[in-house]
Amino acid sequence: MKITVDFEECLKDSPRFRATIEEVEGDVCELESKLDKLVKLSVAMIDAGKAYNTANRQFVSGIRELAQQSVKDEVIEVSGFILFDQAQRSIKSQLQTFVKEDLRRFKETKKQFDKVSEEKEAALSRNAQAPRNKQHEVEEAASILTATRKCFRHIVLDYVAPSVGNLLFFFSSPGYDLFSELQPLMKHLCGQLDQLVVDAAKEKWDMEVKHSTIRKKDYSNDDTKLEYNVDADSGIVMEGYLFKRASNAFKTWNRRWFSIQNNQLVYQKKFKDNPTVVVEDLRLCTVKHCEDIERRFCFEVVSPTKSCMMQADSEKLRQAWIRAVQNSIATAFRDRSDDSEMNERKKSSPSTSSLDSEPREKSLKGEGALQKVMAIAGNSTCCDCDQLEPKWASINLGITLCIQCSGIHRSLGVHFSKVRSLTLDTWEPELLKLMCELGNGVINQIYEARREELGARKPQPGDPRQEVEAYIRAKYVDRRFIRRPSDEELKLKVVTLCKQGKRLSFSSEPQPPRAPPPTPKARPASGTSGGVCDMRLWGVAEAAEHQPASGSKEQVMFSEPKHYCPGLQLYWAAFTRSLPNMAEALAHGAQVNWINTEEEKRTPLIMAVQGGSLVTCEFLLQNSASVNQQDSQGRGPLHHATILGHTGQVCLFLKRGANQNASDIEDKTPLSIAVEAVNADIVTLLRLAKMNEEMRESEGPYNATGDETYQDIFQDFTQMASEDPDKLNRF
Structure with missing residues (x-):
């Protein structure tokens, strides 16, 4: 029996890891019952073997008396005793030791694992509930969470350690002594035993390295490996734990495993549960920070029909999730645009169009739209942060935007800004003309007329998202930098x-x-x-x-x-x-x-x-x-x-x-x-x-x-x- 648990899943304590643990626990219970049965069968076999040996000895004595055979029969008799003696030592004794000691230690470790797991969940909830205006409670909750996380990791590694791997050694070593005269078989068996020793030593070394990694790790922020991967083989481009606020009257917070897959945001409580869909289509939603509630590290995903309030464990994880949702929105638009382009090519024919379809597609999509808009003075950089080569636009304002500013504009709502991709979306001729008649220079002369006079600093590429968002809101929502005309x-x-x-x-x-x-x-x-x-x-x-x-x-x-x-x-x-x-x-x-x-x-x-x-x-x-x-x-x-x-x-x-x-x-x-x-x-x-x-x-x-x-x-x-x-x- 070989237990393999992915180290990254172990550190994340994901539902996939929990499901693996439950599966292993079930296998251990089944193994225990089978081993009990095998012990009983071995005892019965040994007793029957002893009776057989007694009968065989009597039978051989009768033959010796009858035929006065050579010592050869004596070898058979001795081999029979050796066989059953080795069977008793290798099977009965070793199995009984394994069932009584190793499995008992496994069950005790399971109890410790369950206890520490509950303590970790309680520490996470306490840390999440700590109000932002009470610093001493925040520090106390954070220190408890750090200690609990470190203890939990060590218990997890001990729990998933291969405690039953030595069982093969128990069975193989007596067999080696028993069949030492069988050179071809023993040569192969010896190689297997040597490899088993090497593998066991390597696993022991790897486990020590992992324990050392856990001891050196900083647990003030549980920043496990969390990144956006659009090319993931499983189709899950992002996943991790988040607290979700319920939509009931009590507004309770529950910790769930969230993932982004198939242009949808879903969550589940257990690995085998059917995912619950939060957002059907990411192209219809936006994501924004939430600083007006008592809990920290909160953000909100808003769709046309509902909104979902979520909380990460740290600011770093919150930013990672917000970036992942924004990138997923952009990817969803790109995929839809590619599908639309393919469908239009299939549908286009001389009988249904009075214009040449290829020049029209070339002028309204992709690089054609980008070149026309970029030719306008000021459009070669983002209107709000001067990032080079912007690939997004606000069609009701007539400006070009970088990917970060486009996400912020989308969070403002369509009554302030309507965002579209210059390279991924289809552009109607009148929209292209609109973009060419306005542009960043014209709009900034209006919306930034008093910026220098007021001493406001314009964001630059690489500035924190919070600063860029604050500037954009002041510029377009509050219209703080506009010069009001006199009568x-x-x-x-x-x-x-x-x-x-x-x-x-x-x-x-x-x-x-x-x-x-x-x-x-x-x-x-x-x-x-x-x-x-x-x-x-x-x-x-x-x-x-x-x-x-x-x-x-x-x-x-x-x-x-x-x-x-x-x-x-x-x-x-x-x-x-x-x-x-x-x-x-x-x-x-x-x-x-x-x-x-x-x-x-x-x-x-x-x-x-x-x-x-x-x-x-x-x-x-x-x-x-x-x-x-x-x-x-x-x-x-x-x-x-x-x-x-x-x-x-x-x-x-x-x-x-x-x-x-x-x-x-x-x-x-x-x-x-x-x-x-x-x-x-x-x-x-x-x-x-x-x-x-x-x-x-x-x-x-x-x-x-x-x-x-x-x-x-x-x-x-x-x-x-x-x-x-x-x-x-x-x-």
Whole structure:
């Protein structure tokens, strides 16, 4: 019987180690019963052998008297006695000694192991419960835990030592004496015995080295081997003990064995238990530190449906687990991206795509997206810590990030930052344009305008994560470094945007005439590639052009607007397609769904439609603009895009869930407007969207993606609208 226990598992005291111990204990119990049986059988065999020897001796005497045989028979007789005498010494005596002494010592060691194990669990719980504000309790709990851990390790090594290995020696040595005359067999047996002695000495030496390692080890932090291994053969990339707070009313803490496997976070109490899944898909979760509770070393894994509070045994282990979860999230996104790329290659064919699939994939994925974004000034380093070659981005801010800062941004929540990989994810053309029109330089001019003035230090690569996270929260959540504009500066900026809008309105190149829209009130004066806003919107700009240059009291005041605010800046910046001004307005507190009550309750998104820019609409939608918010005429962004014939914007709004069945105050839906305007492309898009919606409803919730042909056609329309909008101007 050979007991083998992995030394690393022994040190970690993992459920796998506990399961091995239980298996060995069961084997020892079974061995004990079999040995008892064997002892009884050997006694019976020896007694029967003695009786056989007596009968055999009598039989041989009879033969000797009859045939007067030679001494040869005497050798047989003596060999028989030797055989049973050796059997009695080698089997009966040795087995009885093993059962009475060695197994008894094994059971006593088991009792010590169970006792010390319970003491260790109690010390761990006491250390975990020590409040951070009572230092003497923390030190006392830590010292008790250190002593208990060291004692536990020594007991474990003694417990798993091969106590039954010498049994082979007990059986083999008498056999060697008994069959010394059998040279071929004895030569082989001697080699085995020599190897057994060497192996036993080596195992004894290894055990001494392990005991020495335990004596030298620092147990103030039980930092067992704990690292992230994405290529692990078992599929488990990370595992270890953590305290988990229960979701019941008592909020009790239980120690469980956690592991990250198959893009999931799971835990189990015993090795043979079925794992309990905490997070189904790591791509949908985030992880963050928790410093606002009494317990130390806590962190939280948050998913869209629930959150799980956990506690590590030390700060080092907490950081290791947080890094492991963050790396697992990144790996999950990479794996999903690779699968999506393979599926798209299988699906792509000339019959389902009007564009060449290979150039599109090359321009929207991997190195293509990275090169385009990195070409913007300031994007070659991380926006928040200046780490070289960032591979991540925040698509609603338009900045590039390193892996550490991207994890911190993800923990802020999507209402602050939406993180995407530059190399692993698919990038739509309008998103790439958004990233190219903003960039780290533009955003840092807004969000770090007063950083040097306030004396705040910007993090550098290699700084502790806590410092980087504190800086990012101060920058984007608290907006501590933003320079707030004065009323005069804000007024001047709005007036300038109005003038730019007016110049854009009247300098656009004319296009072929469109069929008349259904309502003359909304019809543009002249067709433009970007669309024209209604002329009545320009009261502000007209008044601005006739103002005196000086700031005297005789200055002509605007009839509208009556007051200035960041929302008004966002409103006009959306029309003039100025993403830097839009980002600045949002940073200054503008509401993305701000309503201009003096202009038919229009929103910045409706003004972006009027301005004709697809990337402006994308920027507002990435910052949580409502795609169904209506103006005073009952028209949402989809209505306005249909009236102006902006096919790319129609595609975008339909993909973002715009309600194509909504009616304005004249009971006109986008489809009826497109039919009256004889715009075949938009009619096709709206009808496809309607069919796809009906198909999803009929097939139930298990096929929520809709028709693949519909998805391919929408992708082609979006690509064409972004890269070559003239192809969509068909009448």
